[in-house]
Amino acid sequence: MKRICVFCGSSFGVNPAYIKAARDLGNAIAKRNICLVYGGARVGLMGEIASTVIRAKGEVIGVIPKDLVEKEVAHSNLSELRIVGSMHERKSLMAELSDGFIAMPGGFGTIEEIFEVITWAQLSFHDKPCGFLNINGYYDNLIKFLNHAVGENFIVPEHRAMIIIDDDPETLLDKFSNYAPPIFDKAKWILGMMPKEERDELNKKNNVNRES
Numbered sequence: 001m002k003r004i005c006v007f008c009g010s011s012f013g014v015n016p017a018y019i020k021a022a023r024d025l026g027n028a029i030a031k032r033n034i035c036l037v038y039g040g041a042r043v044g045l046m047g048e049i050a051s052t053v054i055r056a057k058g059e060v061i062g063v064i065p066k067d068l069v070e071k072e073v074a075h076s077n078l079s080e081l082r083i084v085g086s087m088h089e090r091k092s093l094m095a096e097l098s099d100g101f102i103a104m105p106g107g108f109g110t111i112e113e114i115f116e117v118i119t120w121a122q123l124s125f126h127d128k129p130c131g132f133l134n135i136n137g138y139y140d141n142l143i144k145f146l147n148h149a150v151g152e153n154f155i156v157p158e159h160r161a162m163i164i165i166d167d168d169p170e171t172l173l174d175k176f177s178n179y180a181p182p183i184f185d186k187a188k189w190i191l192g193m194m195p196k197e198e199r200d201e202l203n204k205k206n207n208v209n210r211e212s
Helices: 016-031 044-055 066-070 087-097 108-122 140-151 169-177 186-193 196-211
Strands: 003-007 035-038 060-065 080-084 101-103 130-133 163-166
Touching (some): 016 035, 016 169, 060 066, 080 087, 163 169
Parallel strands (some): 035 060
């Protein structure tokens, strides 16, 4: 794994554990000679993890829309800062550059970004690891929701299992290094999402076709 993308908040949050986690993850990434790819800002947890990697002599690529550069929130001391025209371009380029994706604590943007790349993994658009650094139980309720969605048959267990979760940066990176994308039957997945009556009817038709 050469480059890892970290999505995280543009604020620090209320718990000092979040800042410590940004520093711990940044140091762990630099120690492994992995390049950090992130949103290019100098504020909040985003700025903290980038500055930590820089202090540790690591490589950091920031990707930021032109509008945010003009608002003077861009980090000025990165290995490379790529300026794009929109948030959509930002996400696309970050995904293209990265070999894996981690969400630290953050708000709407962080959650939207990580779930987009998880959705792409679900659809086999990529086979890169995706996960959450669940500091101080920040994502406990979200994890509970995902498990609820599995129980309600909106997420299949194989897709839920793709999401890597840990509260320790080193352990999370180890899990990323050992990640193997799941192998599953897409036809069975689609059938599993269908109402039982439609599924039974389709199976009945298929059995008739085999016999004829």
